[in-house]
Structure formats: structure tokens, C-alpha cells
Amino acid sequence: MMLSRSCLVYRPRPISRNIPKRFQSAQAATAQTDRIPLPAQDAQVSKLTSGLTIASLENYSPISRVAVIVNAGSRYESTKNLGSSHCLRAFANLTCTGASTFSITRGLEAIGATLEATTTRDHLLYSIKCLRDNVDVAVNYLTSIAGGQEFRRWEVNDSKYRVDLDLALAEVNPQIDVMEKLHGTAFRGNLGNSLFCPKYMLNEFTPDLLKEFVDTQFTAENMALVGLGVDHDTLKAMGEKLSVNQGCKVNTVSKYYGGTESRVQNNNSLVHAALAVQGAGIHSEDVLTLSVMQYLLGPQPSIKWGSHMATSKLNQAAAKVTQSPFHASCVNMSYADTGLFGFYVLGHASEMESVLKATMGQFGGLTKGNIDENDFKRAKNQLKSSLLMKCEDQESLLESVAVQSLSTGAYQPIESVLAKIDNLKPQDAVNVAKKVFNSKPVMAVNGDLGNTPYLDELL
Structure with missing residues (x-):
């Protein structure tokens, strides 16, 4: 409801009338500092x-x-x-x-x-x-x-x-x-x-x-x-007021099919490309390791329009083969029973062959154990920071509680998740990389694909 100007009336009051209220406010503020903080509650x-x-x-x-x-x-x-x-x-x-x-x-x-x-x-x-x-x-x-x-x-x-x-x-x-x-x-x-x-x-x-x-x-x-x-x-x-039908829990099982690709040819001078292998489901023991690997390779930049070139392995690899603007980030999508792990690249159509081959090479590097201890520690810290920030975002926290409670009948506190991340070692990432990269990848591309290699050519 909007107020008209006639509703805004100023009535001056004696200063003395406000003094007791000020003293009361000061006393209330003092009392608040003496209150015992409310105890933290578990889900x-x-x-x-x-x-x-x-x-x-x-x-x-x-x-x-x-x-x-x-x-x-x-x-x-x-x-x-x-x-x-x-x-x-x-x-x-x-x-x-x-x-x-x-x-x-x-x-x-x-x-x-x-x-x-x-x-x-x-x-x-x-x-x-x-x-x-x-x-x-x-x-x-x-x-x-x-x-x-x-x-x-x-x-x-x-x-x-x-x-x-x-x-x-x-x-x-x-x-x-x-x-x-x-x-x-x-x-x-x-x-x-x-x-x-x-x-x-x-x-x-x-x-x-x-x-x-x-x-x-x-x-x-x-x-x-x-x-x-x-x-x-x-x-x-x-x-108790929610009126729904009785029935068993509905479950579906997904089967991954690798070695195939989707190509959409048009006249777009920028090519969008995504390549992935089978990842881990939300209940898998490998899901945290893959999340650390995502930050190791380079997720979306933390700063808008930023490239985080200093830490992103995918960006570093692509920058060596092109002088044109590009985007490269690791993607990690987990579902109830499986997931997809890979990378997303956006670049000029004329240079997509070199960019895709360079980013693809970073995946092979993980399986060979080319993981620096400091880089792995940095990736773990970034993952922990991201998870803690999501806990401060009430919408993200609500979704997390909802998904976990429906899927498992319980909620895993963030402290236990952080402890599991701290226990991860670079060799864990190497072992998981060898396991997931053993599956045949899939690819989807969109744009002017004259210089975009087919999946078998990348492999």
C-alpha cells in the first residue's frame, strides 16, 4: 500500500519525552549482552x-x-x-x-x-x-x-x-x-x-x-x-494433514552408455562443447573425491568474468594453445544412482580442435598421478569453503536437508563431511580418476563444427 503525501505528518515532541526511552534502550542493549546464546540444534x-x-x-x-x-x-x-x-x-x-x-x-x-x-x-x-x-x-x-x-x-x-x-x-x-x-x-x-x-x-x-x-x-x-x-x-x-496415497517408494536405475556423441551444426562462430564420463551418485564413496578433483581441474570462477588462471588446470592447458577468448570449467553432476564428470568448453570455432585436445589431456594427467600436494590441498580448501557457504545460504541448506532425508532417512552434519574431505589424499584422486576414466566418454557440441573433432578423434 502506498502512502500519499497528506499521510506523512510531522508532529514535533519535547526532547525530554525521549530521554527515558533512551535509557531503557541502553539497559535493554546491556541485558542482551548478558543473554545465554541459544544452543545449536542438529537436524x-x-x-x-x-x-x-x-x-x-x-x-x-x-x-x-x-x-x-x-x-x-x-x-x-x-x-x-x-x-x-x-x-x-x-x-x-x-x-x-x-x-x-x-x-x-x-x-x-x-x-x-x-x-x-x-x-x-x-x-x-x-x-x-x-x-x-x-x-x-x-x-x-x-x-x-x-x-x-x-x-x-x-x-x-x-x-x-x-x-x-x-x-x-x-x-x-x-x-x-x-x-x-x-x-x-x-x-x-x-x-x-x-x-x-x-x-x-x-x-x-x-x-x-x-x-x-x-x-x-x-x-x-x-x-x-x-x-x-x-x-x-x-x-x-x-x-499428518498431508493427504497423499499410500504406496512403495519408486526407484529407477540408470544405465550409462558411453562412446556416443551429439552434434548440432549451425552458423554460430562460438562452439559450446561438453565431454563427460560416468561419475558418482550422491551416495557413492567417490563423490567427495570427484568434488575435490573438480576444484583441482577448475570449476566456475569465483569472480564474475574471472578466469582463475592461476589455479585452473583446464584454463592453463587451453591458454597454451589459443590466443582467443575462451571458457573452460570442470563439471560434476551427481544424481541418486550415478553421475557425470567432465568439462565444458566455449571457444572460437576455428580453434576448437586444439582447445579440446588440450583440455582432454588434463584428464589423462590425473590418471598418471600428476597431482601436486599443494594443489590438492588448495582444492580441498576450496571445496570446504563452498560447502560452508552453501550452509549459510538457506535455500541451498533446505534443499540439502530435503534430498538427504528423503534419500537416506538421515542428515549428515557438515562437520563429518569436512572431516572426510580432510582425510582425502592425492592417491585417492588418482585411483578414482583411473576408475571413472576407464568408462567411454560422451560428448555434445553446438556451433560451427568444421574444426571441432569427433569423439573418436579426441580419444
Whole structure:
């Protein structure tokens, strides 16, 4: 609500009236310094009789975050319902049991809350951020959204433009195209399914098709209710209100297929290229070692437009063979059962052969044990710093608690993760490098490919 100028009235008061308040403020400030700090709380994970997982972390924040996470990412789609997770993300605020689109929008605005829906290949996550005093209202909306979708035909048809807009934005982004093609090349179905709804499927989606996907995936064993800044017993009581079907946990197994590539030829003078081998899943013992290797080779720069040339092995290798601007970074993507580990390169079409061969050579160097002790220590410190910074980011922390609690029924404290990283040795990286690089790589490229070698030529 905006205030007009007539509402802004200044009424002078005697200075003496403010003196007692100042003394009281000073006394309050002194009292605050004597308060005992609140004890740190560990994450709590429990399971309701229905099978629903409840996870919470009390951090005493004035802002609470609650989320429902579901094993309903694109990997669970079939050829008959490709794009279901994308549509559910776009249709998050449509009418559900007990709340219309209008009431959801106005109700969340009234309490100063925000609703977000995000998808990965593994999960669909509905999350609400609100003031701590309004968490009960927020959870009521959240449980309605996650457990009572009605998918009214006219609302679904009127909201398809959101999916179409996402597709239009993705079409003009070569990086998205390359990463989607890389997954589609590495996995046949399952993790190979795109995060985006195919255009030919957009008009095929009906309320019945969406309802069938929800009834299959949105079961109690397949979901978790998660909260930050929420009391665990309170969240458990709220979880009892979530009305979902009973059913076994849905599991899918991905199979990696190496030795193939995807090439998209166009007149773009810049070539986007991604090459990867089979990586590690989030439950694998190798996942931390691969994460250290990512920082050893060179992830995204910490400074915008920076190159971190002094530490990135990939950048150093590419800089020796080209004078043109380029980008090179290591990618490490972990999913429930497997992952992809490799690198992403952007460069001028005329020099892609030399750049790709140079960056490819860095991978071979790891298997031969060419790892400096100081470089490995630096990479471990960078990884630990990144993980600790993510713990300060409440959205990242919420997602981490949600994924771990749903996948394993527990939450691993950051201290234990840091201790495992400290125990890693350079030889561990060599052993893991030999294991993952033993698989055949996959590649996806986009641009003017006249000077971009084929995968067999790189090998």
C-alpha cells in the first residue's frame, strides 16, 4: 500500500519525552549482552506411520522455510508423459483442494510469503518462505498444493504459456541445449529425459495425464516434508494433514552408455562443447573425491568474468594453445544412482580442435598421478569453503536437508563431511580418476563444427 503525501505528518515532541526511552534502550542493549546464546540444534529426521518423512533443522531464524520434496523429477517420466515434471513446476499455484489460484496468491501475499517450485532430474520441490509466526498458514497452503491438485481443464490450458515461455528461453541458450544433449547421449531414458517438456507434448497434456503422474509419484513413501526454523514436533503435526496415497517408494536405475556423441551444426562462430564420463551418485564413496578433483581441474570462477588462471588446470592447458577468448570449467553432476564428470568448453570455432585436445589431456594427467600436494590441498580448501557457504545460504541448506532425508532417512552434519574431505589424499584422486576414466566418454557440441573433432578423434 502506498502512502500519499497528506499521510506523512510531522508532529514535533519535547526532547525530554525521549530521554527515558533512551535509557531503557541502553539497559535493554546491556541485558542482551548478558543473554545465554541459544544452543545449536542438529537436524531431526523421523517417519510418520503413513510413510511420510519429516525433517527439520531449528536455526532460530525469524524466517522459516518449509518444503515438500517428491521423487518426481524428469527421470520418472515415460514416453507417454514426457514433460510432466516441467508442467507440474509451471502449474504449482493452480487450484487445489481447499484453495483456489486466487486464494493461494492472495493468501501468501497477505502473510508476506513466497512460493517456489523447482525440478531436477531426481526431484520436484515445492517450497514456501515466510515469517516464523506464519509457518502454520504456509504449511497449510503447501500441503494443499502438494496433496490436492485438481488440474481443472481451463486452468491447465490457460497456464501452458508458462511452459512455452520456458522452452523459448531454452532454445536461445546453447549451454542448456548442450547439457541436455549430453544427458540424452549418456543415458537412454531415465536420466536422459530432458528437464524441459518436448514441444510436441505440450498440447497432449490433459488433467487426466497429469493426475495419473501425480497419483503414481506423490505417495507418502516417495515424499518428505522439510523445514528450517521450524520445531520438529510442530512439523510432524502438520505432516499428518498431508493427504497423499499410500504406496512403495519408486526407484529407477540408470544405465550409462558411453562412446556416443551429439552434434548440432549451425552458423554460430562460438562452439559450446561438453565431454563427460560416468561419475558418482550422491551416495557413492567417490563423490567427495570427484568434488575435490573438480576444484583441482577448475570449476566456475569465483569472480564474475574471472578466469582463475592461476589455479585452473583446464584454463592453463587451453591458454597454451589459443590466443582467443575462451571458457573452460570442470563439471560434476551427481544424481541418486550415478553421475557425470567432465568439462565444458566455449571457444572460437576455428580453434576448437586444439582447445579440446588440450583440455582432454588434463584428464589423462590425473590418471598418471600428476597431482601436486599443494594443489590438492588448495582444492580441498576450496571445496570446504563452498560447502560452508552453501550452509549459510538457506535455500541451498533446505534443499540439502530435503534430498538427504528423503534419500537416506538421515542428515549428515557438515562437520563429518569436512572431516572426510580432510582425510582425502592425492592417491585417492588418482585411483578414482583411473576408475571413472576407464568408462567411454560422451560428448555434445553446438556451433560451427568444421574444426571441432569427433569423439573418436579426441580419444
